[in-house]
Amino acid sequence: MMLTAAIASSSVTVAGASSKSANADGALPLYDPRSFGAKGDGIALDSPAINAAISACNKAGGGMVYLRPGVYRTGTVELKSNVTLYLEAGCTILGSLDLNDYTLMAGPPAKGDANQKHVIFARDAENVTLAGPGKIDGQGPQFWELSGRAPLPPQDQWAEVTAHAWKKKETGRASPMLEFVNCRWLRIEDVRIENAAGWTLRPYNCDNVYISGIAIKNPNFGSNTDGMDITGCQNVFVSNCSIDTGDDAICLKSECMYGEQEPRLGRNIVVTNCVLTTCCNGFKLGTATWGGFENVTFSNSVIYNNAGEFKDRVISGIALEVVDGGWIDGFVATGIRMQRTRTPIFIRLGNRRQPKKYSQHGLRGVMIENIHASEALLASSITGLRGVEVEDVTLSNIRVDNVLPSRPEWIGRSVPEKEDSYPEARMFGMLPASGLYVRHAKDLHLKDIVFRAPSGEARPTVIFDDVKGVRMAGLSSTVVAGDQPVVSMKDTSNVWISESAAPAGTGTYLGVEGAASSNILLSGCDLRGARDSVALGSGLPPQTVTASGNIGTEPKSPQQ
Numbered sequence: 001m002m003l004t005a006a007i008a009s010s011s012v013t014v015a016g017a018s019s020k021s022a023n024a025d026g027a028l029p030l031y032d033p034r035s036f037g038a039k040g041d042g043i044a045l046d047s048p049a050i051n052a053a054i055s056a057c058n059k060a061g062g063g064m065v066y067l068r069p070g071v072y073r074t075g076t077v078e079l080k081s082n083v084t085l086y087l088e089a090g091c092t093i094l095g096s097l098d099l100n101d102y103t104l105m106a107g108p109p110a111k112g113d114a115n116q117k118h119v120i121f122a123r124d125a126e127n128v129t130l131a132g133p134g135k136i137d138g139q140g141p142q143f144w145e146l147s148g149r150a151p152l153p154p155q156d157q158w159a160e161v162t163a164h165a166w167k168k169k170e171t172g173r174a175s176p177m178l179e180f181v182n183c184r185w186l187r188i189e190d191v192r193i194e195n196a197a198g199w200t201l202r203p204y205n206c207d208n209v210y211i212s213g214i215a216i217k218n219p220n221f222g223s224n225t226d227g228m229d230i231t232g233c234q235n236v237f238v239s240n241c242s243i244d245t246g247d248d249a250i251c252l253k254s255e256c257m258y259g260e261q262e263p264r265l266g267r268n269i270v271v272t273n274c275v276l277t278t279c280c281n282g283f284k285l286g287t288a289t290w291g292g293f294e295n296v297t298f299s300n301s302v303i304y305n306n307a308g309e310f311k312d313r314v315i316s317g318i319a320l321e322v323v324d325g326g327w328i329d330g331f332v333a334t335g336i337r338m339q340r341t342r343t344p345i346f347i348r349l350g351n352r353r354q355p356k357k358y359s360q361h362g363l364r365g366v367m368i369e370n371i372h373a374s375e376a377l378l379a380s381s382i383t384g385l386r387g388v389e390v391e392d393v394t395l396s397n398i399r400v401d402n403v404l405p406s407r408p409e410w411i412g413r414s415v416p417e418k419e420d421s422y423p424e425a426r427m428f429g430m431l432p433a434s435g436l437y438v439r440h441a442k443d444l445h446l447k448d449i450v451f452r453a454p455s456g457e458a459r460p461t462v463i464f465d466d467v468k469g470v471r472m473a474g475l476s477s478t479v480v481a482g483d484q485p486v487v488s489m490k491d492t493s494n495v496w497i498s499e500s501a502a503p504a505g506t507g508t509y510l511g512v513e514g515a516a517s518s519n520i521l522l523s524g525c526d527l528r529g530a531r532d533s534v535a536l537g538s539g540l541p542p543q544t545v546t547a548s549g550n551i552g553t554e555p556k557s558p559q560q
Helices: 001-009 047-057 154-159
Strands: 014-015 028-031 041-045 063-068 069-075 083-087 089-095 118-122 126-131 136-138 145-146 167-169 178-181 184-189 192-194 200-202 207-212 215-217 228-231 234-239 243-244 250-254 266-272 276-277 281-289 292-304 316-322 327-339 343-349 361-376 382-384 390-402 436-452 464-479 487-490 493-498 506-513 519-521 530-536 545-548
Touching: 047 063, 047 069, 047 126, 083 089, 089 200, 200 207, 200 436, 228 234, 250 292, 276 281, 281 292, 281 327, 316 327, 316 493, 316 545, 343 361, 343 390, 382 390, 506 519, 530 545
Parallel strands: 014 028, 028 063, 041 069, 063 083, 069 089, 083 126, 089 136, 118 178, 126 184, 136 192, 178 200, 184 207, 192 215, 200 228, 207 234, 215 243, 228 250, 234 266, 243 276, 250 281, 266 292, 276 292, 281 316, 292 327, 316 343, 327 361, 343 382, 361 390, 382 436, 390 436, 436 464, 464 487, 464 493, 487 506, 493 519, 506 530, 519 545
Antiparallel strands: 145 167
């Protein structure tokens, strides 16, 4: 919008192939690729002419390369410093189906998820802008084929993913469609980006990145069609964007692909006012997670799916995954509405591989608040490793409505560790909790949490396993059918539960087991709806739990 206003209010000079300079007193220099030989007919290969216009603009000191309405079939278009590539309404950059038309940009693997072919590319450039109401179309479906993968059985459709039915062709593809490497002062505004063959947009090791008002639209069955992969970037602002795709909508990564000795710290990243839909993850941090992420904020956004099959739905609304030796230190999510997202929150610290060794390794300093998730299927989870815990996580003012009926085989199910597995909310199978499952964590703060489940749900609402330090206030849930407690603890210590209520018809509110469980306080709770307030496992002394100032039943000793 800012660039459109500038064009409308300024005099312009249109530069052609013979122009030495486009600068005339007070004029805004525009370079028209048609003056350099572009046809705009969707048939001729126009990338050489567009690149010639960009080079002329750059050599003249900067300005705007203006694409008027038309269809410009291209291979790789390479942006340079001080150049704005402006796509007018009615203009389409159409990615060529001939991979020989793309310039190989050395760095990533030739046929990897991120490779050496791109529709738009810039490296080591400053003050680069891609803008306008026009469109970039990568013709992605032409580069995919059916994978031949057998679908999951009907009882496991909650774990199915529609995009897994397709794969990239062995002949290759351009991915990421838009790649910006080591750029400074990068702006991407208002453009429609559609049908990426692989990853859609990746700023890589860039500084001062401004992305606003863009719309990404890829088929939801598109194989590996991430929306944005923000990698090793600092001072990033993403706002007012719409992303509809077949893989992670917005994903933050940390890795080395262009010969770096160390992955670059990703920090000071703000994502706000966005609408995201996919059959994979909405907002995801990782993978890869070789290095660190600090000061990341995700706010005031919607993650949704339309009514339909489970395989078409978002896997995780917010997914924080550190599994490659890196770290998260400082993440805030607030004001997120989720509709038909299978798992609202997934936090995972694993040990898949460690290309680098860092003392900061870990996952800490996470605050997620003001979340409303409806029609969820799986419990949210926070899981670390034994002796390497997720630390300092706050969940506040969160409401989750689960709609998947419980099954007997999920109750009391043993959860595998899967220390080195690829992280995904489905990785453990269906969890034995209906609302929240926490294992190998410490310093956890929960406040004003509401979990609703269908009638007949027989799993505990919340499970803590090997957790050190829990402050939980204001838990509300539906009744647990059967003999499982509402809150279940195993080998968990230093806990204070308060201001919570047992739903009417509860058997046991708090169940505690495990020799390492100790110093648990239950106070200020309304337990009138419970038959028993506390049930202690065999061998645990009565002083394991102190119940004080509650309304309702007294604790039940192990012998009773």
